[in-house]
Amino acid sequence: MNSKESCRSELRIAIRQLSDRCLYTASKWAAEQLMGIEQDPANFTPSNTRFQWGSSSIRRRFRTNEITSTPIAGVSYVSTPVMEEDDAVDGDFYLLAKSYFDCREYRRAAHVLRDQTGKKSVFLRCYALYLAGEKRKEEEVIELEGPLGKSDSVNCELVSLERELSTLRKNGSIDPFGLYLYGLFLKEKGSETVARTVLVESVNSYPWNWNAWSELQSLCTTIDTLNSLNLNNHWMKDFFLASAYQEIRMHSESLAKYEYLQGTFGYSNYIQAQIAKAQYSLREFQQVETIFEELLRNDPYRVEDMDMYSNVLYANECSSALSYLAHRVFMTDKYRPESCCIIGNYYSLKGQHEKSVMYFRRALKLNKNYLSAWTLMGHEYIEMKNTPAAVDAYRRAIDINPCDYRAWYGLGQAYEMMGMPFYALHYFRKSVFLQPNDSRLWISMAHCYETDQLRMLEEAIKCYRRAANCNDREAIALHQLAKLQYELGRPEEAAFYYKKDLERMEAEEREGPNMVEALLYLATYYKTQKRFDEAEVYCTRLLDFTGPEKETAKSLLRGMRTTQSGFPSMDVEHFSP
Amino acid sequence: MAGIVKPPGEFSITPHKVSVCILLQIYAPSAQISFHFPFASVAQHNRLGLFLLALTKSCDDILEPKLDELIGQLREVFGVLNPRFIDHLTTRLSALSSPDDLFNFFSEMRGILGSPESGALEDEQVILDPASNLGMFLRRCILAFNLLAFEGVCHLLTNIGVYCKEALSSCASYETTCFEDSSSNLEAFPEYENMDLENFVFKKVTEEIEARKRASERVSFHLHAPKALFNLVEDIEAPADPKSKHGDKVGEASSYVHPPDYALREFEPNSGIFLRTNWQIQGYLQEQADALEKNGSSFSLNAFELILRQLHKLAPELHRVHFLRYLNSLCHDDYFAALENLLRYFDYSAGTEGIDFVPPASGSNSFGRYEIALLFLGMMHFQFGHPKQALEVLTEAVRVSQQLSNDTCLAYTLAAICNLLSEIGVSSTAGILGSSFSPLTSIGISLSVQQQLFVLLRGSLKRAESLKLKRLVASNHLAMAKFDLTHVQRPLVSFGPKASMKLRTCPTNVCKELRLSSHLISEFSFESSTMTTDGAFSTAWLKNLQKPLGSAILSQENGSGSNENAFQFCVQPSSIPGSVLQLIGSSYLLRATAWELYGSAPLARINALVYATCFTDASSSSDAALAYVKLIQHLAVFRGYKGSVKKPNFSSCKKLNQVCCGEVLGGKKRLQEMVVLCANVTVMDADKGQMRYTPILKSSIVHFKLCLNITDPNVGLEAFAALKLAEEKFLSVSKSRILILKLQLLHERALHRGHLKLAQQVCDELGVLASSVTGVDMELKTEASLRHARTLLAANQYSEAAAVAHSLFCMCYKFNLQVENATVLLLLAEVHKRSGNAVLGLPYALASLSFCQSFNLDLLKASATLTLAELWLSLGSNHAKRALSLIQGALPMILGHGGLELRARAYIAEAKCYLSDPSFSVSENSEVVLDPLSQASVELQVLEYHELAAETFYLMAIVFHKLGQLEEREEAANSFKKHMMALENPLDDEDPLFNVL
Secondary structure, eight states: OHHHHHHHHHHHHHHHHHHHTTOHHHHHHHHHHHHHSOOOTTTOOHHHHHHHHTOOHHHHHHHHHHHHHSOOSOSSSOOOOOOOOOOHHHHHHHHHHHHHHHTTOHHHHHHHTTTOOSHHHHHHHHHHHHHHHHHHHHHHHHHOOBBTBSTTOOOTTHHHHHHHHHHHHHHTOOOHHHHHHHHHHHHHHTOHHHHHHHHHHHHHHOTTOHHHHHHHHHTOOSHHHHHHOOOOOOHHHHHHHHHHHHHTTOHHHHHHHHHHHHTTOTTOHHHHHHHHHHHHHTTOHHHHHHHHHHHHHHOTTOOTTHHHHHHHHHHTTOHHHHHHHHHHHHHHOTTSHHHHHHHHHHHHHHTOHHHHHHHHHHHHHHOTTOHHHHHHHHHHHHHTTOHHHHHHHHHHHHHHOTTOHHHHHHHHHHHHHTTOHHHHHHHHHHHHHHOTTOHHHHHHHHHHHHSTTTOOHHHHHHHHHHHHHTOOTTOOHHHHHHHHHHHTTOHHHHHHHHHHHHHHHHHHTOOSHHHHHHHHHHHHHHHHTTOHHHHHHHHHHHTTSOSHHHHHHHHHHHHHHHHHHOHHHHHHHHHOO | OTTOOOOSOOOOOOHHHHHHHHHHHHHSOOTTOSOOOOOSOHHHHHHHHHHHHHHHHGGGSSSOOOHHHHHHHHHHHHGGGHHHHHHHHHHHHHHOOSHHHHHHHHHHHHHHBOOTTOOOOOSSOOOBOTTSHHHHHHHHHHHHHHHOOHHHHHHHHHHHHHHHHHHHHHHHOHHHHHHHHHHSOTTHHHHHHHHHHTTOOHHHHHHHHHHHHHHHHTOOTTSOSOHHHHHHHHHHSOSOOTTOHHHHHHHHHHHTSOOGGGHHHHTSGGGGGGOOOHHHHHHHHHHHHHHHHHHGGGSOHHHHHHHHHHHHHHOTTOTHHHHHHHHHHHHTTOHHHHHHHHHHHHHHHTTOSSSOOOOOSSGGGOSOOHHHHHHHHHHHHHHTTOHHHHHHHHHHHHHHHHHTTOHHHHHHHHHHHHHHHHHSOOSOOTTTSOTTTOTTGGGTOOOOHHHHHHHHHHHHHHHHHHHTOHHHHHHHHHHHHHHHHHOOOOOSSOOSOGGGSOOSOOHHHHHHHHHHHHTHHHHOOOOSSOOOTTSOOOHHHHHHHHTTTTHHHHHHHTSSOTTHHHHHHHHHHHHSOHHHHHHHHHHHHHHHHHHHHHTOHHHHHHHHHHIIIIITTTSOHHHHHHHHHHHHHHHHHHHOSOOOOOOOOHHHHHHHHHHHHHHHHOSHHHHHHHHHHHHHHHHHHHHHSSOOOOTTTOSOHHHHHHHHHHHOTTSOOOHHHHHHHHHHHTSSSOHHHHHHHHHHHHHHHHHHHTOHHHHHHHHHHHHHHHTOSSOOOHHHHHHHHHHHHHHHHHTTOHHHHHHHHHHHHHHHHHTTOHHHHHHHHHHHHHHHHHTTOHHHHHHHHHHHHHHHHHHTOHHHHHHHHHHHHHHHHHTOGGGHHHHHHHHHHHHHHHHHHOOHHHHHHHHHHHHHHHHHOTTOOTTTSHHHHHHHHHHHHHHHHHHTOHHHHHHHHHHHHHHHHHHTOHHHHHHHHHHHHHHHHHHHSOOOTTOTTGGGO
């Protein structure tokens, strides 16, 4: 397929350009996608591929220029721009700076490039300065534990860098990479609209920089802003949209996009993981598990996204698999927030909540804005009955991302535990608003309405109805509905729901007290309705169960027979002797 | 983890402290150091010492002065000699360029501390005693420096660099830097971007900037005395006599009131180095909260939000900011933001931050105090007019606080519920107020809302008394008074001999409750554990705050000067917390309302006046507006709508104030102080040729004019003019109340002048206001439909008017608005009278009369009696005698307390009675008829009440005709014609207010 071929060559060039500019995350991402494209067995013998990967730098450079000079992209796509190369002397400076940069000596790198005016050099200098500032900022955060907390440290390079780049942009002498940096700075500064336009400009002229896309995505928190972006058509846009949809909880749309992308990038681990994420949000745990097993087989040292896998394992209560995973990530890199989170999950499953909290805390120390760790820690505190701490943890999660329905739900639970159901309702409402298809949330909310203090049964019924409509796995909703309707003195509706519940239980082949209850109710109901045939059916079914209900069923049957036969029974008695 | 407040008062070394150290070195050079500053005199040396003392005492301030400010202060204190100090200071500071310099500097500093054993002194040598204030300061600095890690030293060094650089750059052009500051402000951008979307107009920007300035001006709390005080003191004090230690210090203290303009800088990210302790920030927040409560919507939502957001960014662990944000959005009716911030605050702090958190003694209560969250949430719903939700939340609060045995919270919650029940029309609490706490529902008796309220009030009062929550007791008494005022006390259990129960309200009860409530101010000393119902904070907390701040300096300094009286008096108001003053103030407002209802115009007026004079500073602006509204209404009723404005003179202002303040504060001592103070004011007046207002006198001139007018009949100021003034005063604040007043006045006037279209229009406007989104104001609702009915009546649409009145009566009955019932019944009687069905009108009038009687509504009763008389009169001339006796019975009340319209009606009715009495002959007793008629005509002309005026002149013309006085008859006829013309062709000539609508 031609598009695969063109994607491949575009990516190859892009990887080199990106890593040449020290945008390592983006180049890593691009390389992953490159390998995600199905190799053409006819063109590539194993030796051929190896040669391609191991080619010398001179040769690679040569190749780069060669390929960029010929237009390769499809009609609708932007072609790879020919990147300006600085001349030989500048090139030497650049090489030195880049090596410093690679050794994480940012200021030194920036100093080497201080007088260079080539676009590439300017970019690297700004980038290095920015990173130096960031590093300093993080150090300061640790150093300066003033009386008021610590986040008053700022990246002091930002202002001058932003000013420089804005003049460059005005002059028009700025390349897409520079624009990316400019957008980044603007975002940090807080002027989001401008940042968005700048980033759009950047990705339109150079679409292969995933960093720019992800910055852009973090600026699109609503569907309206997303739709208002004026993006050129490119396959990278699909990646962007898929991930953006996911972020704004349009999971099925995002899933569709990823499945479409899989046509080209059939082997991409990234896409696999993202699909797993979407499935996870849709609560298809079984699928997620298989995807992750597959992923781990291909990429055993992967730590990214593995916390989600651990969540799934936790939900399915596979403690051995979870421990295996925890051990694995621990050996790979124990100081990654994800690793700590996985270990925390493991301990939580084992019921050792103190230890689990410790690991979540560690995860948070590594990354203060690690959303799921806050939420999970809240869950742990709930388990430990330390509600104020749980409330605090959840609230922090919400402040990081106000769309985290789990945290809202957790807050609701915490307040309900404290005996403040009315107060809790607000939080449940929030979580339900964010995740309207989760029956558990609806059930909790209904439960809240049902509490002795509130007794708002009508509202509870509404919630249970919603829960029943969205695939209530534990089958609580129907039963509760039936019970509530009975309590409110609406026997027909109660019968309707009992019947539905019964059907469900039959379909799922479950038996239990609920079944008995439903049968008994239906039997008595139909008896009072004088529909004796139906009543009899339910009574006979009740006979299969042991316990007091059996006797009740028997007496019901007896009673029905007597009323049915009426006088005849008298006759029988009469004639018996 | 939740709500842990870090220990206060961390002493960290800052650039400012370094410069103080340098100055200390100048003051007390060590023996080893070569240079010595030649001081011009011992006095100068001493002055430097005093200056330094003041500096060290204010070193815990929330703001540290920048270098240029410090230099400015030095210049002020030392006059000509200053450059040496300053040069030395700046050179020393800029010489600090490496960490090693700092090390050397501080070890040098150690040298100037005298060691306790070094007894032998050289004569000239000044030795700093390590135990003295300055010595302690120095030692603390050195210690703080020694504790610094190397990183800390580096930070200090860069901060010193910034400190010096700013001083150098800002000397030149403060204006430009200031401008740049705001434009390059990181936070400003998103704000304005967002507003771009909301039709952000330029005008708003300027408004905002101004508001921001205003907001920043309020930051003066680090010295807990109003700025005016210092002005006052400075004026009295002879300048800078170094011997007079006392005066000098006060003068100095005043010069350290930092220019408030700098307050904002505090919250800019790049000046974060000057952030001070937690306590100080909390103090700032406290101050702002008070200001918010007092001034409500005059705060600019966005400007303050901006400050708060920056503060939050700087101090993420300080959750109180969220509370302030809640208050801010509450003031601006932003429901969602308010809810969001309230919940966030309590999620973070668990109710254990700020509001005087006393760590519970027992371990059982360590799980946060979320019941307070419920209480606040309930109050919020109440504020936004969701009575049902509020009730639910408060019920939950009751339950939870019972569970956690938090009696204080329970007491407040009960008070809040009472408030809710009495303020907002809830027709039935069935199913909401659960069985959990009402003692009576357990007996199985269903109570009406009012009965329930009564029971609750009693319970709440008892609880508050047993917990010794004085403020709550006072406010409960107020609520009780309000209840007594408007509700008949029925027996709770309706059986047994009914004869023993008095089915009426009792004014003495009301007065008793009011009096009890205002005892608060005299017995106010200290409340161990408090929180107030509407967002004001506890005093206990405040007092803790004040300790580390500047108040200690002040209390030392008001030693035994000649100006003690004035000083104490000025300090006095601030020692009584605002919330207490507010409560007392509202008791006066309630008194005014009570007297209004009972029908004593002078007493109502005097109470409103007292409020307007003495409590406007402490009260919230909406309460103040209410007082003005009352005064203006009074003006309208007694003085008409329009007139010329004369200039008031200030001497009587002063007298008035004196009297009022004396009366309020009670006790002879205060009165004496008052007199002294006023004397001071007069002296200053003479000296400076201008008036200076001390805190209690400083309320704007507007209300002097207003007050003056009402008390002093020589100055003519009519309602509209007064309204204009009031509008100016409350320009941004509580618009709605003033707006309603304006509509009321306009409506009244339009009805009088016969502009029915206009009246209808105004009436509709009022209806729109009544159906506003922010809560259901039953009072306003009744008012609107009452006015509607009256408009219909004026348009002679009797059946429609009767229908409206009837439905209004039903509503009042449903919501137990008894007092309004009386008015509505009277209106119905009026409708029937006008429609010619006097017989139908009689029962209504009588019913109204009986309502008035049981509620002691004397004035309304008089007017009902008048209507009754008119009804009898219209039944035929044979009832004239009876009507006359009725009128004459009511006349004392009407003439003593009634407004212009009522008086005129009474006069006319009286005249008509005489005229229709067949046994009365005009020629014999003409003045008996003519006197009231002419009186009525004067009053009606003032009111521009054309219809009645025409009637009066008609009657006069008839009388004159009978008397044969033709000239007078012609005159009266002419007047009659004029008024009829005016009635038939309403001119919209000069409606001063309608165009503003």
